[in-house]
Amino acid sequence: MKGKNTLLHQYELFVDHNKLILAIILAVIILLFPFVIGSQYLLTVSVKIGSYVILAMGLNILTGYTGLVSLGHAGFVAIGAYTTSLLTVRYNVNFFIALLAGITLAGIVGILLGMPTLRVSGTYLSIITLGFGEIIKMIAMNWNAVTNGTLGIKNIPKPSIGGFSFTVSNYGLYYLMIFFVIVVSCFCLALVRSKTGRALMAIRTDELAATMMGINVTRYKILAFSLSAIFCALGGGLYATLIGYIDPNTFNFDVSTMILSIVILGGMGTLRGMFIGAIILIALPEVSRFLMEYRFVLYGVILVVMMRFRPQGILGWRSTMPFKLSKHVQNELNDTDLIHQTHVGELAYE
Amino acid sequence: MSDEEFILEVSALTKRFGGIVAVAGVNIKVKKGEVVSIIGPNGAGKTTVFNMLTGIYDVDEGTIRFKGKEIQNENPLHIVDAGISRTFQNIRLFGDLRVIENVMVGAHTKTDYGFFDSVFRTPKFKKEEDDKVLQAVKLLRSIGLDHRRDDYAANLPYGEQRKLEIARAIATGAELLLLDEPAAGMNPQESADLMNFIRSLKERGYTVLMIEHDMSVVMNVSDRIYVIDHGRPIADGLPEDIANNQVVIDAYLGGVRNDAQC
Numbered sequence: 102m103k104g105k106n107t108l109l110h111q112y113e114l115f116v117d118h119n120k121l122i123l124a125i126i127l128a129v130i131i132l133l134f135p136f137v138i139g140s141q142y143l144l145t146v147s148v149k150i151g152s153y154v155i156l157a158m159g160l161n162i163l164t165g166y167t168g169l170v171s172l173g174h175a176g177f178v179a180i181g182a183y184t185t186s187l188l189t190v191r192y193n194v195n196f197f198i199a200l201l202a203g204i205t206l207a208g209i210v211g212i213l214l215g216m217p218t219l220r221v222s223g224t225y226l227s228i229i230t231l232g233f234g235e236i237i238k239m240i241a242m243n244w245n246a247v248t249n250g251t252l253g254i255k256n257i258p259k260p261s262i263g264g265f266s267f268t269v270s271n272y273g274l275y276y277l278m279i280f281f282v283i284v285v286s287c288f289c290l291a292l293v294r295s296k297t298g299r300a301l302m303a304i305r306t307d308e309l310a311a312t313m314m315g316i317n318v319t320r321y322k323i324l325a326f327s328l329s330a331i332f333c334a335l336g337g338g339l340y341a342t343l344i345g346y347i348d349p350n351t352f353n354f355d356v357s358t359m360i361l362s363i364v365i366l367g368g369m370g371t372l373r374g375m376f377i378g379a380i381i382l383i384a385l386p387e388v389s390r391f392l393m394e395y396r397f398v399l400y401g402v403i404l405v406v407m408m409r410f411r412p413q414g415i416l417g418w419r420s421t422m423p424f425k426l427s428k429h430v431q432n433e434l435n436d437t438d439l440i441h442q443t444h445v446g447e448l449a450y451e
Numbered sequence: 452m453s454d455e456e457f458i459l460e461v462s463a464l465t466k467r468f469g470g471i472v473a474v475a476g477v478n479i480k481v482k483k484g485e486v487v488s489i490i491g492p493n494g495a496g497k498t499t500v501f502n503m504l505t506g507i508y509d510v511d512e513g514t515i516r517f518k519g520k521e522i523q524n525e526n527p528l529h530i531v532d533a534g535i536s537r538t539f540q541n542i543r544l545f546g547d548l549r550v551i552e553n554v555m556v557g558a559h560t561k562t563d564y565g566f567f568d569s570v571f572r573t574p575k576f577k578k579e580e581d582d583k584v585l586q587a588v589k590l591l592r593s594i595g596l597d598h599r600r601d602d603y604a605a606n607l608p609y610g611e612q613r614k615l616e617i618a619r620a621i622a623t624g625a626e627l628l629l630l631d632e633p634a635a636g637m638n639p640q641e642s643a644d645l646m647n648f649i650r651s652l653k654e655r656g657y658t659v660l661m662i663e664h665d666m667s668v669v670m671n672v673s674d675r676i677y678v679i680d681h682g683r684p685i686a687d688g689l690p691e692d693i694a695n696n697q698v699v700i701d702a703y704l705g706g707v708r709n710d711a712q713c
């Protein structure tokens with residue numbers, strides 16, 4: 102391996118050796134955070150960051166791992182948010198069941214949108230998804246009977262189980278968000294480290310070569326599309342209950358670009374990057390309020406500097422650690438070590 | 452010879468792009484365990500033949516039989532499944548995946564677990580994944596690439612990238628390997644290594660059909676050779692026959708044809 106002595110390698114070694122301790126420290130910080138902070142405002146921002154982490158993880162499956170750039174994921178966020186909110190407000194459905202309905206609907210829409218559009222790629226796909234995002238916004242704006250048009254939906258209730266209501270003030274919403282972020286992260290990690298993840302990354306690099314390896318490219322692209330729709334809808338549903346009010350403009354093009362910016366800034370095709378990306382891009386407008394309208398200049402400067410000096414994203418490095426072999430594999434290999442070596446022996450695939 | 456002996460039988464294969472006939476009436480027969488080469492000047496239509504064999508291009512006329520079954524115009528996925536795998540003239544590895552991961556992508560169709568197995572890390576997932584890692588390491592060892600296991604494929608030197616591409620093709624479980632110019636861009640030492648490697652493939656029972664320009668490789672490892680020029684078959688036979696065939700020499704060196712003299 103190259104770069105044995107680099108700072109990155111030292112860091113990765115350190116993390117690998119102290120996994121348990123670091124995980125415990127991190128867990129304690131996250132769990133105690135609301136008590137230490139004690140500020141409603143900061144807690145609300147934290148929950149918002151959490152929902153954007155979920156959104157970014159969703160888009161990351163599509164853009165980071167499969168290499169398909171979508172400019173319309175606000176559409177899926179809207180589907181999740183509207184379905185969840187409407188079911189809870191109008192029909193008093195439990196939030197979690199409504200959320201499930203929202204992500205299911207988004208998943209189906211993802212498949213339906215994916216089937217015809219994934220035959221095109223690159224810029225063309227981006228334009229189609231851009232159109233999709235606008236269409237969903239227009240539907241939300243004009244389908245008055247269901248979505249209440251431009252007036253939006255007010256008084257979205259907080260999630261509750263058996264009388265316990267998850268709000269910001271009793272920290273419930275914060276822990277609920279942590280729970281969903283962990284679930285989504287674990288799901289993504291499991292997905293990436295499997296044949297599905299490898300297939301997606303193969304498609305990202307070279308579709309033809311992937312096909313020649315027997316990978317059904319269209320099917321995997323639709324899978325990626327639909328999974329990313331599901332996560333964005335999940336993030337959308339949670340976001341809606343956090344802010345308590347949604348209208349069509351909550352889900353405009355800015356949201357799509359914000360999610361994409363998080364993915365790019367953090368590091369496409371990494372999970373760690375989604376956290377840092379969301380923290381920077383969601384917290385930045387809050388901490389830079391004193392800059393007033395110059396905030397967006399700062400935004401632009403950050404992105405330009407990024408593109409110039411670190412196009413792979415802040416945390417977008419390739420691991421320098423060796424490929425992890427399970428205990429079982431290691432034992433098997435040690436047994437056969439004496440027989441095999443590098444000479445030409447019998448082949449494994451026969 | 453009876454028909455059953457041939458693992459691959461291509462007859463009267465024809466492909467047109469608009470008015471241009473890229474491949475016209477090519478016949479190729481490959482026996483199990485043979486190393487057969489297709490040679491011909493640049494633009495002769497060799498890679499087009501490969502693209503038809505692997506289902507990337509539709510066949511206009513003719514048939515392709517693999518293990519007795521007609522496979523022309525099949526979906527590429529079915530052809531991989533049937534047991535044909537290929538490498539590319541310009542290396543097409545998954546550069547941002549590790550060497551071992553490239554091999555494991557090759558084993559994709561042989562990796563037998565579903566989406567939910569991977570999400571919930573079921574015992575089936577663990578067993579299959581361990582199996583495939585083990586097989587990949589063994590494969591890499593047997594071809595002398597194990598020391599590169601953790602490297603990213605894009606960082607490998609050229610000769611090793613070629614080798615890895617063949618390893619990836621083997622990992623699909625293929626019986627017939629189509630190698631598109633495996634020695635292209637190699638130095639003499641690397642192509643000598645490659646020759647030994649191809650011979651070792653043959654010893655292990657793989658059937659190899661390859662396109663190659665490096666005559667020392669072609670003449671040394673091929674059991675038989677087919678020559679194509681301007682999409683048409685012009686000769687086939689044993690290496691020594693081809694080397695002395697006047698038509699072939701003319702095609703390569705632009706020999707003076709009688710009909711061109713007036």
